[in-house]
Amino acid sequence: MATVTTEQVQGRVVEALASFGPDADEITREASFEELDIDSLDLVELAQIVEDEYGVVLKGEDMKELKTVGEAVDLIVSRAG
């Protein structure tokens, strides 16, 4: 699989999260899932999308550690690399 860039992953993550409810312009790297009202159910859906797109499997214990959008993007990029 070709290497994916942080920008590509971030774009896809923002798109996915925006479809869950929050405004796209609020979804910055620094934004926390808590302030975006993204809960554990949303994160499972995000993990399903990420696996489809990048073949990266994110388990429950991976997701539990994630607090911000940036942390999620960085984890996906590192696993996809």
Next chain:
Amino acid sequence: MKRSVVITGVGAVTPLGVGAPALHGRWAEGVVGIADGAGVCREFEPQDFLSVKQVRRLDRFSQFALAAAGEAVAQAGWDGELPYDPMRIGCVVATGIGGISTVETNHDALRDRGAERVSPLGVPGYMPNAAAAAVSMRHGLQGEAYGVVSACASGAHALGLAMRSIQYGDADAVVAGGSEATLTEFGFACFNAMQALSPTGESRPFDARRNGFVMGEGAGMLVLEEREAALARGATILAELAGYGSTSDAHHLTAPEPTGLPASRAIELALHDAGAEPSQVAYVNAHGTSTQLNDAAETRALKRALGEAQAMRIPVSSTKSSIGHLLGAAGAVEAVATTLVLQTGVIPPTLGYGVPDPELDLDYVPGEARPLVAANGGPPVAISNSFAFGGHNVCLVLRAAPAS
């Protein structure tokens, strides 16, 4: 002495439009909300009531319930501030089927893409208590909340149980009703397989040509309050929910008990609960599905419960002639319609009724709407019947609010 229960708000999403006034008003004008063999809520736009997140997370049946509950709570004048301890306000929302389109979507994902692609929003979407959960969360109702399931009697059961919890003192108010959204290919296939649906797509309750029911979707929600508390806060009382009775046929999975005896007992129990006599009944909102068996058994049940002479006197009309059969929402939507009959004094007709069945000889209000006429003194009393697959019978008795 029993605490009395009054209705202070009503809301509806039906094939006649969004809002309880559209339900009663358009039905009374003779509008039929059925097209192409189904009663679809075409005017309902979920984004008008819900955020992006809520639309995604709620099955259509829960979306209907939230919209109807919002209308009812606003009419009750709660306006974002609950008038009672939130832990003493309950929420009971019925459904016959639950979130079937969510089941279907997730089953498609399972079959096509594997178990790992089933959504985490599947269960919270399709669980039959999803609407009760959504309404309680939206309005901060922290008393007893749950879903009720009894097929086509579900909505009426929800109101009866909600009424009991206020009568008994467990709650001071309950937001209660029913919701249904089963107009999927699978839903039609299942009901068609039973040969329950009208092959011509016509809902003609009590007419000799009736040939099955027409499936519809929607929700009806009511705000019920303990009478003294409602009066103390200056609420406008739309009607009293005065009586509830329920029995079961223990006869057949889908066919009603043909003599109408268990159904008639439900009517008698509800009248007794309300302290009302058949001579005071001014209107019957029939279950009236437009199936051969229901309409015949219901006619017999009304005669048994009310006595032949009283049954012949009382106008009987079916909301399903206008919107079809809303299954688990039907009893609640029809209670909303009955409330508005008592409040406005206008009885909408049984639409499409033209050819009398010689066996069915009650006054089914053919043609046009007519004024409600009080019977035998006192405020008019109305009956709303609901009978279900499984043999569940529910009767609600409503009484007009005393003229102020």
